[in-house]
Amino acid sequence: MLFRHHLVRKLIAILVALFTLLFGYQMNSLSNNALPRDEKLPLFDPHMPAFACTHEAAHIPPIDAEAEAWFLEARALEDPEIYVDDRDYKKIVELTRQAAERRHWKAMLNLASLYLEGRDPARGTADALRLVEEAMRLGIPAAYDRMGTYYSNGTGVPGDATTAHAFWLRAAQLGNPQSMVFLANKMNAVWDSPKDGFWANMSIATKMFECALAQGFGDAAYPLHFRYLHPQGSHAEIIAADPRETRLRALQTLHLGVKLGCSMCANHLYIDFDHPFDLSEMIVPFVDKARGERYRVLADYLDFNPHIRYPNLDQVLPLPPANLPTWNGDTNTLIEAAKGTCLSPLPGKTVTPSQKAACKNLDPVxxxxxxxxxxxxxxxxxxxxxxxxxxxxxxxxxxxxxxxxxxxxxxxxxxxxxxxxxxxxxxxxxxxxxxxxxxxxADESDVRPRAARGLARDVEHPVLLRSSGSDLPCPVTGIWQPWIDPGHPMQQIVNVYWRQAWIREGQSFPHPQRDWLLDLPEELLTWHLLDKGIDIDADRGA
Known part of the structure; x- marks a missing residue:
C-alpha cells in the first residue's frame, strides 16, 4: 500500500514537471514571439518621485555614413522651399528606404511616416507599424515615443491613452526628448486635474525639460523658462532668490531655445522687446524694438521651416548688454548669418580608398x-x-x-x-x-559637421582656420565648432552643426554644464574656428 502511494506521488510529480515544462515552453515561446506593440510596460505615474536624465544618444546604434548621406539627401528634397506637389516623393521614399535598410534609425521612422502619408502606394499602416517595431527591437527610444503616438491616435493599434502614456514613459526613460517634454507638460502644474490631463509634479517636470534641452530639443526651453521664472518645490533651492537673477536665467533660456529652433521662444522675445503687455512682467531689461524685429523675422522663418536652427544667433542678435550689430534689413541675410555653418568638400578633392574599402559598390569617399x-x-x-x-x-x-x-x-x-x-x-x-x-x-578624423542642404550655410576652406582648448579665452572672433572624440558616447549631440557658437575674441567658450545643461567635462572639448561669419550690414541702401 505504501509502495503504491509512493508510486502515485512520483507519477503525479512527473506529470506536474512535464506540464510545467510544456506550459513554460509555450509561454516563453509566446513571449519571445510577442510583438513589441504588445509589450507590457510600467504605467505612467504622474507623481513619480524621481527621474534619471538619460541621453538618447547612449541608446542608438552607430549610424552608417552612406546611409546618413542618403538620409540627408532625402531631407533636402523635402525642403519647405519646394512646394509639396513639386517634391519628388518617389525619390524621397527610395532614398529613405535605402537608409532604413541599413538600420538608420531616423530613416526608419521617417519611412514609417511616409507610408502613413500614402507616399508609397504599395505600403500602408501595417508596414509603418513593422518598421517602428523593428526600431523598438533595436532599443531606439524614439520608436517607443512613436508607438505611444500610434496608441494615442489609434494608428494600426487600438486607441488607448493608458498604453500610450506607458510607451511615452519608456521613451523618456531611454532618453527621448520629445516624450520628456510631452510628459513634463502633463506634470507642469501646481494642482492635480486628471479630467484635464495635468498633475502637480513640477520638480520632475523641470528635470525632464532640462534633460530634453541639454540634448538640443529647443521646444523644451519655453516651458522651462517659466519654471526658472516662477520656481516651485524643492527645485527652487537651486534657483537664485533675487528676481533679477530668475529673470535673467529665464531670458537666457528663451534665447537658447531660439538657437535650437523654438518658434514660441522667438515670438515671446519679439513681444517682450517690441511691445510688452505688462512692463512689470517683462523678462527683458528694456524695450528695444530693433531687437524685437529681429526675433520676429527669425520666428516667422521658424514657422515656415521648423527644422531650421540658429546656433550662430549671437552674431546678429546678442543679448543685452552687448551692442546690436547694424543690419541691412534683408531677411535672408539675417537668417543665413544665424544659421549653422558646414564645411563643404573642396571641388576636385580625391580620396584614396583604404585596403578594406576597395570592394565592389563602395563609393571611395x-x-x-x-x-x-x-x-x-x-x-x-x-x-x-x-x-x-x-x-x-x-x-x-x-x-x-x-x-x-x-x-x-x-x-x-x-x-x-x-x-x-x-x-x-x-x-x-x-x-x-x-x-x-x-x-x-573617409575623412572621419576631420572636424566636419553635417546637415541637410538648406539647414546650414556651406563654406569652403582647405583646412580649419584655428583650434583652441575650451578653458582658454577665445582667440579670434568667429563661428566655433565644439568637437569631442568621435568614439565618445556623446559625440552625436556635440559634434553637430547646431552646437556651434558665434564667439567674440576674449570671451569664454560655452561651458557644457552651465550653458548646455550637459554633464560633460569641458576638458574633453576642443573648439575649432570654421568661419569668420557674414557681414550683415553689407550692401546697405543698395
Missing amino acids: FHLRRSGENTQEKTAPFAGYWQAQAPDAPVAIQETVAAMSPALYARGERFNVPHVYEPTGKPVSSWLVWEHWLTVD
Whole structure:
C-alpha cells in the first residue's frame, strides 16, 4: 500500500514537471514571439518621485555614413522651399528606404511616416507599424515615443491613452526628448486635474525639460523658462532668490531655445522687446524694438521651416548688454548669418580608398570599419557590408577567408560561401561567421559637421582656420565648432552643426554644464574656428 502511494506521488510529480515544462515552453515561446506593440510596460505615474536624465544618444546604434548621406539627401528634397506637389516623393521614399535598410534609425521612422502619408502606394499602416517595431527591437527610444503616438491616435493599434502614456514613459526613460517634454507638460502644474490631463509634479517636470534641452530639443526651453521664472518645490533651492537673477536665467533660456529652433521662444522675445503687455512682467531689461524685429523675422522663418536652427544667433542678435550689430534689413541675410555653418568638400578633392574599402559598390569617399556585430545565419539579417570569417577553422582556411573583401548584401540575401578546399571533408559553411562592417567617412578624423542642404550655410576652406582648448579665452572672433572624440558616447549631440557658437575674441567658450545643461567635462572639448561669419550690414541702401 505504501509502495503504491509512493508510486502515485512520483507519477503525479512527473506529470506536474512535464506540464510545467510544456506550459513554460509555450509561454516563453509566446513571449519571445510577442510583438513589441504588445509589450507590457510600467504605467505612467504622474507623481513619480524621481527621474534619471538619460541621453538618447547612449541608446542608438552607430549610424552608417552612406546611409546618413542618403538620409540627408532625402531631407533636402523635402525642403519647405519646394512646394509639396513639386517634391519628388518617389525619390524621397527610395532614398529613405535605402537608409532604413541599413538600420538608420531616423530613416526608419521617417519611412514609417511616409507610408502613413500614402507616399508609397504599395505600403500602408501595417508596414509603418513593422518598421517602428523593428526600431523598438533595436532599443531606439524614439520608436517607443512613436508607438505611444500610434496608441494615442489609434494608428494600426487600438486607441488607448493608458498604453500610450506607458510607451511615452519608456521613451523618456531611454532618453527621448520629445516624450520628456510631452510628459513634463502633463506634470507642469501646481494642482492635480486628471479630467484635464495635468498633475502637480513640477520638480520632475523641470528635470525632464532640462534633460530634453541639454540634448538640443529647443521646444523644451519655453516651458522651462517659466519654471526658472516662477520656481516651485524643492527645485527652487537651486534657483537664485533675487528676481533679477530668475529673470535673467529665464531670458537666457528663451534665447537658447531660439538657437535650437523654438518658434514660441522667438515670438515671446519679439513681444517682450517690441511691445510688452505688462512692463512689470517683462523678462527683458528694456524695450528695444530693433531687437524685437529681429526675433520676429527669425520666428516667422521658424514657422515656415521648423527644422531650421540658429546656433550662430549671437552674431546678429546678442543679448543685452552687448551692442546690436547694424543690419541691412534683408531677411535672408539675417537668417543665413544665424544659421549653422558646414564645411563643404573642396571641388576636385580625391580620396584614396583604404585596403578594406576597395570592394565592389563602395563609393571611395567611404571606408569600412567593423561594427562589432556578427551572425552565423546563412542570409544577411539587414542590408550592409558583410565579410566571412572562420575563427575556428584550420589556419589555412582562416587566412584564405580573411583575405576576401567585405561584400554588399541586401536584407535576406544569401551569403556567398567562399570556395575553399577543406581536406577534412567538413563543409566550409560550418566554419563561417559573418562580420558586419559599417561605412564611415573617409575623412572621419576631420572636424566636419553635417546637415541637410538648406539647414546650414556651406563654406569652403582647405583646412580649419584655428583650434583652441575650451578653458582658454577665445582667440579670434568667429563661428566655433565644439568637437569631442568621435568614439565618445556623446559625440552625436556635440559634434553637430547646431552646437556651434558665434564667439567674440576674449570671451569664454560655452561651458557644457552651465550653458548646455550637459554633464560633460569641458576638458574633453576642443573648439575649432570654421568661419569668420557674414557681414550683415553689407550692401546697405543698395
